[in-house]
Amino acid sequence: MAAKPTPMMEQYLALKEEAGGALLFYRMGDFFELFFDDAKVASRVLDIALTSRGEHGGEPVPMCGVPVHSAEGYLARLIKGGCRVAIAEQVETPEEAKARAKKDGRPVSKALVARDIVRFVTAGTLTEEALLEPRRANLLAAICDVRGAIGVAACDISTGQMVLEECAPEGLAAALARLGASEVVAPDGWDAAPPDATFRPTGDFASDRGEAKLKDLHGLATLDGLGDFSRPMLAAAAGLLAYLDHAGRGTLPFLLPPVAREAGTHLAMDEATRASLEILVTQRGERAGSLLASIDRCVTGAGARQLAEDLAAPLAVAGPIEERLALVARLHRDPLLRGDVRALLRSAPDVGRALGRIVADRGSPRDLGQVRDGLAEARRLRDLLQAAPDRTSLLDRLLPALGGHGALTDLLDRALVPSPPTERGHGGFIAEGYDAALDELRATSSNARRAIAALEARYRDETGIASLKVKHNGVLGYFIEVPAKHADTLMAPDSGFTHRQTMAGAVRFNSVQLHEEATRIAEAGGHALAAEDAHFEELVGEVVSRREAIAATAAALARIDVSAGLAERASEGDWCRPDIVAEPVLAIEQGRHPVVEAALAQAGERFVANDCHLGPRSRLWLIGGPNMGGKSTFLRQNALILLLAQAGSFVPAGKATVGLADRLFSRVGASDNLARGRSTFMVEMVETAAILSQATDKSFVILDEVGRGTSTYDGLALAWAVVEAVHETNRSRCLFATHYHELARLAETCDALSLHHVRAREWKGELVLLHELAEGAADRSYGLAVARLAGVPKQVVSRARSVLDKLEKGRAETGGLAAGLGELPLFAAAAHADEKECDALRDRLGEIDADTLSPRDALELLYELKNLAGSTEN
Numbered sequence: 084m085a086a087k088p089t090p091m092m093e094q095y096l097a098l099k100e101e102a103g104g105a106l107l108f109y110r111m112g113d114f115f116e117l118f119f120d121d122a123k124v125a126s127r128v129l130d131i132a133l134t135s136r137g138e139h140g141g142e143p144v145p146m147c148g149v150p151v152h153s154a155e156g157y158l159a160r161l162i163k164g165g166c167r168v169a170i171a172e173q174v175e176t177p178e179e180a181k182a183r184a185k186k187d188g189r190p191v192s193k194a195l196v197a198r199d200i201v202r203f204v205t206a207g208t209l210t211e212e213a214l215l216e217p218r219r220a221n222l223l224a225a226i227c228d229v230r231g232a233i234g235v236a237a238c239d240i241s242t243g244q245m246v247l248e249e250c251a252p253e254g255l256a257a258a259l260a261r262l263g264a265s266e267v268v269a270p271d272g273w274d275a276a277p278p279d280a281t282f283r284p285t286g287d288f289a290s291d292r293g294e295a296k297l298k299d300l301h302g303l304a305t306l307d308g309l310g311d312f313s314r315p316m317l318a319a320a321a322g323l324l325a326y327l328d329h330a331g332r333g334t335l336p337f338l339l340p341p342v343a344r345e346a347g348t349h350l351a352m353d354e355a356t357r358a359s360l361e362i363l364v365t366q367r368g369e370r371a372g373s374l375l376a377s378i379d380r381c382v383t384g385a386g387a388r389q390l391a392e393d394l395a396a397p398l399a400v401a402g403p404i405e406e407r408l409a410l411v412a413r414l415h416r417d418p419l420l421r422g423d424v425r426a427l428l429r430s431a432p433d434v435g436r437a438l439g440r441i442v443a444d445r446g447s448p449r450d451l452g453q454v455r456d457g458l459a460e461a462r463r464l465r466d467l468l469q470a471a472p473d474r475t476s477l478l479d480r481l482l483p484a485l486g487g488h489g490a491l492t493d494l495l496d497r498a499l500v501p502s503p504p505t506e507r508g509h510g511g512f513i514a515e516g517y518d519a520a521l522d523e524l525r526a527t528s529s530n531a532r533r534a535i536a537a538l539e540a541r542y543r544d545e546t547g548i549a550s551l552k553v554k555h556n557g558v559l560g561y562f563i564e565v566p567a568k569h570a571d572t573l574m575a576p577d578s579g580f581t582h583r584q585t586m587a588g589a590v591r592f593n594s595v596q597l598h599e600e601a602t603r604i605a606e607a608g609g610h611a612l613a614a615e616d617a618h619f620e621e622l623v624g625e626v627v628s629r630r631e632a633i634a635a636t637a638a639a640l641a642r643i644d645v646s647a648g649l650a651e652r653a654s655e656g657d658w659c660r661p662d663i664v665a666e667p668v669l670a671i672e673q674g675r676h677p678v679v680e681a682a683l684a685q686a687g688e689r690f691v692a693n694d695c696h697l698g699p700r701s702r703l704w705l706i707g708g709p710n711m712g713g714k715s716t717f718l719r720q721n722a723l724i725l726l727l728a729q730a731g732s733f734v735p736a737g738k739a740t741v742g743l744a745d746r747l748f749s750r751v752g753a754s755d756n757l758a759r760g761r762s763t764f765m766v767e768m769v770e771t772a773a774i775l776s777q778a779t780d781k782s783f784v785i786l787d788e789v790g791r792g793t794s795t796y797d798g799l800a801l802a803w804a805v806v807e808a809v810h811e812t813n814r815s816r817c818l819f820a821t822h823y824h825e826l827a828r829l830a831e832t833c834d835a836l837s838l839h840h841v842r843a844r845e846w847k848g849e850l851v852l853l854h855e856l857a858e859g860a861a862d863r864s865y866g867l868a869v870a871r872l873a874g875v876p877k878q879v880v881s882r883a884r885s886v887l888d889k890l891e892k893g894r895a896e897t898g899g900l901a902a903g904l905g906e907l908p909l910f911a912a913a914a915h916a917d918e919k920e921c922d923a924l925r926d927r928l929g930e931i932d933a934d935t936l937s938p939r940d941a942l943e944l945l946y947e948l949k950n951l952a953g954s955t956e957n
């Protein structure tokens with residue numbers, strides 16, 4: 084029979100049950116211990132030793148532990164490793180536990196300290212400076228379905244921002260891709276949720292609870308003043324708030340009033356487009372090499388976070404884009420002002436995140452210091468900008484938010500030392516002169532310290548022992564120490580010293596005077612600590628009461644940093660301000676790809692700028708040319724230019740006119756893509772299907788070698804049909820790169836399609852890629868020349884040459900791959916023809932009176948119908 088679990092094990096198991104899927108950090112003295120499977124997971128993720136302790140059910144219990152004082156670093160690694168952690172703290176002292184046991188009549192010696200889970204630490208609920216990346220937002224999102232409409236609530240509890248939105252079920256993946264949340268919460272058993280979501284009870288996602296909770300949180304009678312929130316939005320908000328409440332064990336973090344995100348105000352991009360354009364991270368998941376990394380010149384973490392948000396969700400409305408552009412232009416024109424602004428911002432701490440910690444009750448004296456310094460810097464920035472001529476409308480709106488904190492900064496200035504510590508418990512952060520009583524207590528301590536120093540000198544004199552020292556440690560407090568050989572003098576009964584401890588080479592003593600002085604220090608120290616603690620609470624209260632105004636200041640600082648950073652980037656790279664227009668055009672002169680250009684510059688090479696002119700009469704460009712010729716680069720650079728323009732940035736071009744797009748699509752051919760579980764060709768087709776069903780005449784689409792993941796004939800046929808569909812039905816602006824020369828014949832039937840190619844030359848047998856775009860179809864592929872360039876052995880290339888000669892001869896004789904396509908009706912006509920055949924089938928079916936058919940007639944009819952349908956099969 085297994086032994087009964089110990090009381091401690093019982094307590095552990097109950098807490099573990101409460102922790103559910105989270106690892107349980109069980110506080111034991113100076114350590115957080117983990118047991119059973121939790122210990123195995125943690126020892127693997129943290130690479131720490133797995134030991135065991137006692138037995139449970141006859142088996143040794145696996146265990147590992149981390150010291151409390153360095154727990155943050157371990158937590159960070161566990162969270163990065165995809166774990167969630169429940170922190171179980173001791174919630175009473177051993178003395179209290181004993182007293183409780185005594186009261187209940189239990190043996191005092193076995194009294195167990197009560198423990199409770201005080202917090203769940205999860206990827207989306209972090210506020211600690213050490214656990215957060217300064218330049219990345221940390222979002223928590225909650226999603227749910229209310230009668231077919233999806234509600235999405237997202238917040239960044241490190242800064243308090245909260246956004247609610249609604250979308251169609253098909254839009255959920257794109258919304259989540261845009262948010263890039265660290266953690267997603269969804270109702271139990273909802274299969275449309277991402278599999279790695281945190282699932283919570285369905286009852287948490289009730290819209291009326293969401294509404295009531297938000298009103299309560301912000302002290303409002305109605306939410307109408309904040310925006311128009313739909314039921315799905317409020318249901319998602321309810322799920323989000325319930326999860327935060329659960330994670331914080333009843334304490335909600337800092338949340339600003341929610342903002343409703345309106346549909347149609349932003350440029351829509353799906354997950355595949357984001358991935359292929361490498362906007363925030365590259366396809367390998369790294370920031371270096373992304374668009375963001377190549378344009379981020381922000382000098383503050385908050386600015387970098389805002390820039391990432393701007394790039395993830397560019398705008399689709401001209402007014403706000405122009406406002407952002409005007410501010411970038413103002414700072415671009417004036418390098419001196421820009422330099423001053425950036426210098427001020429550089430020394431501003433992260434006010435938003437410090438505020439987030441303070442409001443969440445996890446703030447430190449250092450956080451108060453950061454709020455003080457950040458607000459002071461904001462005021463200086465306001466003074467600087469207010470004195471500058473030609474302020475833009477955005478700046479005029481931001482300036483008031485930079486000031487208005489005079490009373491608070493004065494208070495913090497007077498109250499805090501210049502660099503307050505991160506530890507609140509040791510005091511030392513309240514400035515001298517702020518509180519006379521505190522100063523007195525400190526004076527008492529330092530007088531006593533001086534008295535102790537004087538005692539040391541006196542005792543040396545009196546005993547004649549020059550090596551006598553007064554020391555201090557955590558266990559004994561103050562004591563007198565002499566080398567063992569002199570101990571006898573102090574051991575004498577009338578010496579005035581009392582023996583405390585004998586060490587290897589030294590002996591320790593106490594004296595009445597020393598004890599008195601030490602007590603004075605301890606008492607004064609204790610009172611001083613209590614006084615500082617009370618001041619800390621008051622100051623926190625002051626900051627909390629102004630939290631919305633402080634958050635507005637933090638947001639204004641971030642926006643100005645983004646604008647100044649973009650202006651800096653524009654002047655570094657000679658970028659231009661784009662003209663934003665409503666018509667569906669994209670006219671780029673001397674456009675460049677910011678990431679490729681920077682990479683080439685590092686290698687000492689020059690990027691060849693190219694023009695792009697898409698408009699109603701020429702909205703689809705078919706681009707051919709050799710491998711490595713620069714087709715993909717050209718496609719992407721134009722997509723990025725449009726994206727940057729709509730995010731309110733200058734663009735890497737000599738001149739740019741950008742017609743606002745509602746959606747941006749980017750697809751790369753199958754083999755360029757990383758395998759994602761499905762066959763690469765399947766992925767390509769799924770993504771192409773999404774474009775054909777969603778792109779509009781306001782969208783911009785780049786398609787790179789669609790169809791190359793399958794056989795030549797299938798690939799060509801698909802590419803042909805896709806180009807026709809985009810041209811005839813979607814009517815989007817589109818750049819289409821292809822290796823199929825045969826597609827050039829589409830120019831004969833599609834009037835808004837034009838042919839282009841990237842230029843190359845063979846010179847003295849070598850291939851020279853000019854990376855220059857020219858009009859007209861590509862003359863040949865240069866595939867073999869590229870293969871030679873890449874180092875394919877000579878014999879293989881020359882063998883390929885003879886195979887190619889044969890193939891080309893065959894093509895000349897038969898008319899090639901596209902022979903016969905001349906007679907093919909246009910896409911729209913073909914689609915119509917399909918409908919007709921389908922209708923014939925329907926008509927015939929309609930004529931049938933099933934009740935009167937004999938079995939023989941039925942069989943014949945089946946053959947007839949099959950025949951009819953046969954003409955539509957392929």
Ligand SMILES: Nc1ncnc2c1ncn2[C@@H]1O[C@H](COP(=O)(O)OP(=O)(O)OP(=O)(O)O)[C@@H](O)[C@H]1O
Nearest residue numbers: 689690691692709710711712713714715716717854
């Ligand atoms: N405009 C340019 N100026 C200078 N170098 C360029 C330019 N465009 C591309 N390149 C260089 O050529 C390389 C290949 O470009 P890219 O991938 O765009 O070619 P591609 O035509 O799409 O090739 P493939 O058909 O093989 O996919 C780039 O990595 C870059 O180094």
